[in-house]
Amino acid sequence: MTAETAITPKHTPRDYKSDIKPVWCPGCGDYSVLGSITKAFSELNLDPENVAVISGIGCSSRIPAYTDCYGFHGVHGRSLPLAAGLKVARPDMTVLVASGDGDGFSIGGNHFMHACRRNVDLTYVVMDNRVYGMTKGQASPTTEPDWDNALTPGGSGISPFRPLVIALAAGANFIARGFSGDQNGTAKLLKEAIEHPGFSFVQILSPCVTFRPDQKEWKDDVHDATVDPTDDLGRAARRLMTDDGFNVGVLYRGEREAFQPPIGNASATVADLEGKFAL
Amino acid sequence: MNQPTDNATSISLVLAGSGGSGVITAGNMLLAAAAKAGWYGLMTRSAGPQIRGGEAAALLRLSSEPVSAQPDRYDLIIALDWMNFERFADEIPLDENTVIIGDASAAKKTPAFVTEGPARRGDIDFKNLSKAIPGGRPNMIALGTVGALIGLPEDALDAALSDALAKRGEDAITASRAGAQAGRSVAADMPATPKLPTPEGEKAGRWLISGNEAAGLGAIRGGVRFVAAYPITPATEILEWMSPALTKVGGVLVQAEDELASINMAIGGSYGGVPALTATSGPGLALMTEAIGLAVASEVPVVIVDVMRGGPSTGIPTKSEQSDLNMALYALPGDAPHIVVAPNSIRDCVFTTQWSVHLAEAMQTPAIVLSDQALGQAKSVIAAPADIAFIAQRETASTPAQGENYQRYAVTASGVSPMALPGTPGCAYTADGLEHNPRGTPSGGAKDHHIQLDKRQRKTDDFDYGQHWADQAGEGDTVVLTWGSCTGPVLEALENLAGTDDAARMISMRLLMPAPKDQLTKALEGAKRVIVVEQTHSGQFMGYLRANIDLPRDAEHYCIPGPLPMRPGDIVSLVKEGTPS
Amino acid sequence: MSTLDINNIGEFLAHAHALEAEAASQYADLAEQMEVHNNTEVAELFHKLAEIEGKHITKIDDKAGDTPIPHIAPWEYKWEGGQSPEAVVDMEAHYMMTPHHALTMSLKAEERAADFFQRIADNTTDEQVRSLSTEMALEEREHIEWLHKWLEKYPKPEHDWDEDMDPPMLQE
Known part of the structure; x- marks a missing residue:
């Protein structure tokens, strides 16, 4: 009887889902991630109108329309600045950013680093399937270098990007990895990520059954992290040195203060500003 | 001596x-x-x-x-x-x-x-x-x-x-x-120069201000309270002036990692309901164009001030040119109705930027302000600009009655649809750069596309821009048609020619997009001679005019690129002799 | 398998309710997915399964009567492996799947559910929980029988059931 004392949420997970039907392929991990997100929102007892889901371009970036929250489906790779602008202007909103490995780590790679540094109170969920789906199966930054595809026959030959290592080095305040096959476990990670102040990064391994059917095997590859979450950068870094990419759970919980300049507190009028120019 | x-x-x-x-x-x-x-x-x-x-x-x-x-x-x-x-x-x-x-x-x-x-x-x-x-x-x-x-x-x-x-x-x-x-x-030992008489009387009501400061002030007057910034010459002073100024009036400035981020942050802030701006120069505007298109499609107001410098590419960062005109008008993907306005003096940087905030907010679309280095980085003593009552007034939505559904992109007569601000119960919607139906659901259908294209076009086409579309001065059969920082030398030249046989009038266009075709055609009525003056190498303004109005076939064209400023004497001899001095 | 002890009727009802609700919701989602992908035959089948699970929810709620059902966070349920036993593995869904595949998926889920209830019944110290859980296990086994019969109508399809002559579509 661990959690019977929890408050019954005002809204069920389904209340956060819109009536728009996803375009994803049946079997896609993103369906389950959508379920994890709505479960986390429900458990956090958030009113849907006080939540915004922001995205860029790609399969996973279709998520905002599938939620019944405020949303913005922006341009490719720019979901993080779009979300940061919203959160800084409207600190009262809970802002979740949804992205994929192409949108988030390739075209949006620079924003990823700087969002980690800036530490605006956002939760960044990257559904990683190591492939571009919307353009029919090209290598992404996290794709294995020898994965054969039409654009780079025989494989890209490029070492995969290591999102958790980058996040840690760039200063993300919360870092975790989940797996779409564990909807409830991922919901728990997301709840914690949203609650954690500052920039929270959650990589979710989310198989692409169309272009990477081999990823169905991931359910046998993932395993719980054997080490507890840490607030120590050195320990987290050492853990990542031996990471096989399939450890799931929370890696790092930082204590940096979130970036939120004050807004709405005027101490002067426009006429005061104009006075500085008057002779 | x-x-x-x-x-x-x-x-x-x-x-x-x-x-x-x-x-x-x-x-x-x-x-x-x-x-x-x-x-x-x-x-x-x-x-x-x-x-x-x-x-x-x-x-x-x-x-x-x-x-x-x-x-x-x-x-x-x-x-x-x-x-x-x-x-x-x-x-x-x-x-x-x-x-x-x-x-x-x-x-x-x-x-x-x-x-x-x-x-x-x-x-x-x-x-x-x-x-x-x-x-x-x-x-x-x-x-x-x-x-x-x-x-x-x-x-x-x-x-x-x-x-x-x-x-x-x-x-x-x-x-x-x-x-x-x-x-x-x-x-006293030096060769003499002319002396300026010291004026008598009242000196109050004057400001000492740069064009970039004036643009920042105009934006704040208009209601901008969120700015995302990435430094670039010659626009940086707008951002540096606004940073502490915004803090004082309850706003905020965030430094972004690049222009891709700054424009997207501004759009995010405005989506949240706070009138937003970013400022840049040509290379930055080039990076921003995709997101400006997003603001058009998703109907989020935002102001982008482009302080133009010599181009192409990195060009001449510290010198002025009007050569971003084509980019501001035409660089967005697709048919993307938006606003392009240009201040024509340091003093006008206040008004035009303030007006741009009003236009962007009223029409829920991006407005590009084309200032330039000659205005932005110059400092001037000016008569204090009047405080015009143009402020951000966005039509917002409130919770719909029971049984009614909110439609973010509802088709309306004006084309403007009430915009729900995040936090409004019962109005949750997803803003989208994908074409969509009135509710905002992505749609590739012909009907939805045509309806939304028409609706967005209607917003800017049918808006009443009033007399502000241009500044006009002088009298005569000859019209000098110009825009932006070329206006100053033209004005001085026409003042020098006033009362002579060569007296001419000026039309300085403040509104560039949508092209004020009817207003301009009417203003040109009776002109026996039209001289188009601009500071580009390729004649971008002339091309724009030819594309939009029935300009006389024999219209003359004075077009010089930067970096040298246009001088009143050039315009005087242009009007008198048909060629610059 | 780890021991599974639920010795409180409220906690039991919460698990039973969640198990059926997750299944109903998942079948509804799968039905929708199949509709989007123009697989109407399987869509109808999933709708039917969702409807059946919906009836189970009502049944459990009836049995609960006035007994308050506590709220449990999704990750705090005593599911083996973290997911509700009756949840199908949605990674196994396919846009060209046949009723045979759908029924097989469902069969596995029902078997896990039957096993779950049986284990509660075997382990619990609470008489009321034992009685209800035994009843639920029996009911799940009836479903299993019924699914087996249903499956007879849909034998395993040829190996090329998922062959699509067209390539995937470019979207963005």
Whole structure:
């Protein structure tokens, strides 16, 4: 009887889902991630109108329309600045950013680093399937270098990007990895990520059954992290040195203060500003 | 050796020097002093490529009337040294009435275009004069000399020095005043320049402001409270001025990692309901175009100020040109109705930027403000701009009645649909750059596409822009049609021609997109001669006019690229003789 | 398998309710997915399964009567492996799947559910929980029988059931 004392949420997970039907392929991990997100929102007892889901371009970036929250489906790779602008202007909103490995780590790679540094109170969920789906199966930054595809026959030959290592080095305040096959476990990670102040990064391994059917095997590859979450950068870094990419759970919980300049507190009028120019 | 001098209406002068000689600071002090004396003025600057220690020149024009353009010629040049001075040769037209004062110890290094030119010359021993004063500096000597030559009252210069050096303390003020006094004492030995009369009466209601500061102020007047910033010359001063100013009025500025981020942050802030802006120059605008298209499609108001510089590519960052016009009009993907407006003076940077906020918010679409380096980085004494009641007024949605569904992109007569701000119950929607139906659901259907294209177009086409679409001045059968910073020299030229056989009128277009076709056609009625004036190499403005209105076949075209400013004399001879001087 | 002890009727009802609700919701989602992908035959089948699970929810709620059902966070349920036993593995869904595949998926889920209830019944110290859990296990086994019969109508399809002559579509 661990959690019977929890408050019954005002809204069920389904209340956060819109009536728009996803375009994803049946079997896609993103369906389950959508379920994890709505479960986390429900458990956090958030009113849907006080939540915004922001995205860029790609399969996973279709998520905002599938939620019944405020949303913005922006341009490719720019979901993080779009979300940061919203959160800084409207600190009262809970802002979740949804992205994929192409949108988030390739075209949006620079924003990823700087969002980690800036530490605006956002939760960044990257559904990683190591492939571009919307353009029919090209290598992404996290794709294995020898994965054969039409654009780079025989494989890209490029070492995969290591999102958790980058996040840690760039200063993300919360870092975790989940797996779409564990909807409830991922919901728990997301709840914690949203609650954690500052920039929270959650990589979710989310198989692409169309272009990477081999990823169905991931359910046998993932395993719980054997080490507890840490607030120590050195320990987290050492853990990542031996990471096989399939450890799931929370890696790092930082204590940096979130970036939120004050807004709405005027101490002067426009006429005061104009006075500085008057002779 | 002084010659008797007239009471001039304007005086133009240059303070030049290198290696940290402080000529820009001296120029700023001189402009402030002139303002205190009751004069109007305009100061631009020119500099070498070095970050510190490079050659620099402060170019000032002081007048008893408001100054709208750089001069045709200079009355006075004071060079504290001659290092790389020839770099400025193109920018400083000289004639036999120009007085050039150099440093006596460096007389041998005087460049050929000075020694072989027509100007009268004098030398001052700046170094030794300043060494004789504890804490003395050559630029203060020069200030004193200039002040005495042009008739600047001593108390005005002393007051300006006190203001500028207040933070440095009493010793610095004393040293500077002593330097200026030393400079004054040698002025009588120099060739005479014209003197400006000191005006009588009221000097209140004037501001000393740069175009970039004016744009920032206009934005805040209009209601902007969120700015995302990435520095770029020559737009940075807008952002730097706005940063503390926004904090004071309850707004916020965030520094972004690049222009891709700054425009997207601004769109995010505005989506949240806070009127938002970013400022950049051509290379930054190029990076922003995809997201500006997103703001069009998702119908999020945002203002982008482009302080244009010489292009293409990195081009000439510190010099002005109007060559981003095509990009501002046409660079967005798809058919993307948006607003493009252009201020036509430093003073107008306040109004036009404020107006752009109003337009963007009212029509829920992006507005690009095309300022340029000549306006942005120039500092001027201006009559305080009136506070026009244009402020951000966005039509927002409230929770719908039971049984009704909110439609973000509802089709309306004006094309503007009430926008729900996040946090409004019952109105949750997803803003989308994908084409969509009225509810916002992505749709690739022909009907949805056509309806939404029409709706977005209607917003900007049917809006009432009032008289602000252009500024018009003068009278005559000849029309000079121009925009932006070309307006100042055109205005001065037409003032000079007023009452003569060559009198002409001017149309300076403030609204560029949507093209005010009807207004412009009507304004051109009765014109026997049309002269189009712009600062590009390829004639972008002319191409735009030809594409939008039935411009007379024999319309004349004066089109020069940067980096040199357009001068009133060019326009006068253009009107009189059909060719620039 | 780890021990599974639920010794409180409220906690039991919460698990039973969640198990059926997750299944109903998942079948509804799968039905929707199949509709989007123009697989109407399987869509109808999933709708039917969702409807059946919906009836189970009502049944459990009836049995609960006035007994308050506590709220449990999704990750705090005593599911083996973290997911509800009756949840199908949605990674196994396919846009060209046949009723045979759908029924097989469902069969596995029902078997896990039957096993779950049986283990509660075997382990619990609470009589009321044992009685209800036994009843639920029996009911799940009836479903299993019924699914087996249903499956007879849909034998395993040829190996090329998922062959699509067209390539995937470019979207963005």
